[in-house]
Amino acid sequence: MSENSKAQAPDFSNWSCPLPLADYPTIVMGYGGGGKLGNELVENLFLPAFRNAALENLGDAAVLELSGARLAMSTDTFVVQPLFFPGGCIGELAVNGTVNDLSVSGAVPQYLSAGFVLEEGFPLAQLAAIVDSMGKAAASAGVQIVTGDTKVVERGHGDGCYINTAGVGSLRPGIHVGPHLARPGDAILVSGTIGDHGMAIMSVREGLEFESQIRSDCAALNGLIAQVLDAAGSAVHTMRDPTRGGLASTLNEIAHSSDVGVVIDEASLPVRPDVQSACELLGLDPVYVANEGKVVFFVAPEAAEQVLAVLRAHPLGRDAARIGHVTTEHKRMLVARTAMGANRVIPIQIGEQLPRIC
Amino acid sequence: MDMCLAIPGKVEEINTEGGLRIGRVNFGGVVKNVCLDYVPDVVVGDYTIVHVGFALSKIDEETALQTLDDFRQMGMLDQELEGEEAAFARAAAAPQSPCPDGSCSSK
Amino acid sequence: MKYLTEFRNGEIAQRMAQEIRSIATRPWKIMEVCGGQTHSIIKNGIDQMLPAGVEMIHGPGCPVCVTPLELIDKALAIASQPGVIFCSFGDMLRVPGSDMDLFQVKGAGGDVRVVYSPLDAVELAVKNPDKQVVFFGVGFETTAPANAMSVNVAKRRGIKNFSLLVSHVLVPPAIEAILQSPGNKVQAFLLAGHVCSVMGYWEYPPIAEKYGVPLVVTGFEPLDLLDGIRRTIIQLEAGRHEVENAYSRVVTFEGNRPAQKLLSEVFEVTDRAWRGIGVIPQSGWRLSEPYREFDAELRFHITGIHTHESELCRAGDVLRGAIQPAECSAFGKQCTPRHPLGAPMVSSEGSCAAYYNYGRFLSADELASAGSALTGGSHV
8 A cells, every 4th residue: 555545544424334334343254254244345445445447346356458458357365274274275275266266257367476474483394385385286277476475474463374366367358257247047057066165174173173075176267167168158157266155155246246036956056965964063054165166157048058068078077067047036136946845045144154264 | 053953973983082982973974073971872883863062862773764764655645545536536427428338429 | 964864855845745734624823942943944944835724933942042131241241351262152153242242252352262062162171271261051951961061071170260151941941931821822832852852751741731732842854844743733633732752763752861860960940031031930950059160150250231132123022933033123124144133133043043044034925936936947
């Protein structure tokens, strides 16, 4: 932040939100949850301060024009605890997270930055392992980490290691996707099983740990997405990776942005049996649990079968499934048909079901 | 997490820890340590209902399977009977031909 | 999961619902007392499958919801103290006290931790000898054995820095209070299956006899609930009022004897105030004399609490089954899970939370049209 923009105390009285953030005068964990609370922070604090067209769309990446080139830019910060978990660590999460945000925006990810905030006393061996995993993840995804920064904070102020990555990529010509572009009739597909990442974290989270074979699904999705776009092109209207807040929050956000209704069939949701069991154990619902290697696609119905075939042929999409469609009914709402044949509304998550997941 | 959330799991191993009888219980692929002090008759291989880390009851597997079977049967018999009765009723209400063997004209 | 998934079979559920529709000839009002059952009913749409005249009334089955506001405020005050590690189950975090919730206490620097089991809290006490570890033990009889064991372990191992903030409530007195209240419309009860796995159901025949109501021990999965309801209606139609066990794979008549033994050692019966309902005599458990040293309310002398209920919140009416959550004027407006006025909107067992989270703020027509959107499309 430049020195000449002195921060002023926010003026609560002008906010149009009927439940002003003054409810919680300090930051609570819920703001990081990827749900309603977090969205309110963005809409009532960040948007008004930064107001511009590129930000308004609130997509996973910003779509920009720079000297005639169409670019996408995205950033993500990782505060996952613990740093190392079954299936990965904070390092590859940080690389893949930004690669994926760019990819679901229709861009080819190319360059990343990496900023580290390290706590005094953090073991160098752990940092080396993290950095090594980042190098491998970047190479695997075909991106380069071209710039970075490191800061150190005193012991007790940093939880070991926080990482921010930002990335840019060039937008594929002819591809226009966004959370606001889903249309009634669109088929909704998910590239694989849901809830793996969140439950992998839970399995090693202090106080709740359990033994299982569940591993994080952390993966770079640009290859998979490129194949889908090659095959279906402009029939793909919306893509998103359902991270914090899970599939439910992502579908709700898209329903909201596109002003449509979303309908899913619970029986068709791909969930690993052990992830389902872990959710039963902890009283959680897989639709709200974070994923780090999955994409949700909204595609024109005539292209659905083809996209499904492309996904299932790819190692990261073997369990892909068609889970629902877009409707003009119950706008801005996600409704699910249960195994009982009843309908239930699945609201966006309020705050923090699972803290420090990503 | 809620106050009545108790789920079934299979006991895979039993040890003593901190003076308590602790079982390794497998809930559909997820394993947790559970205190078995309240179910002294539960042995390895048994299924038990677990609530906040404590086994409260052994699941009587024979009863469970019988119950499921009873549920499966429910409404099935009715459907079969319905089929026959309805057919009989339809037949009884249908106009009777003077020549059941069809040897005369139907006018 | 074995012995769980099978009891969620949609096809069998439809047939059982059909069976219920064929045997009910009159309107009936049945109450389920357990919040876990309320949630399962609403989530799975069991109530939507029942014949029009059969009404499920949701009872005070949420222990958090019936915990007096004063005790919640005391919990918050204890959690705010330096040197305290305050442990609870996850869904306690957003239950509102008079001025704040545990989430905010955490935000202000309090050490608030979610645990899976009260034994985890005891372990925390061992690992942090310089801190006071407090576990918020709220629940029906289902959770009591876990809490009893935790203080028993603390006592046996001489763990001095562990204490329990107790709010245990009992089901049989609650049922009697509901049956005795003027204007009561409830004609039968589904008994909470997991409460009965601990306590058995030997306490209930006198109640069935005295008030002439069928009482059916029922489980939680859709098929179990439908079976419990089916058996209840069969009794009601026949004018019978007996205690029946529809959860026999888990529940026995005498219940869990070892658990009951330790419970009688660690706890003693006491009068208890049920929030929104009033004092129900002999309806709660507090720590008995030999264990009173572990009572957090006594260990931390909390004074100066100013308790004030929300004027809009109609939790009491909801808990008594007098109104459905959607009938409360604040439901979905001033009161949402984001901004709850009372515990039933935010507890994982609260009726208001069940209604809100499973979309019962849509009108019946809107929910039905959502259904046609599902079946209208050529694909899923």
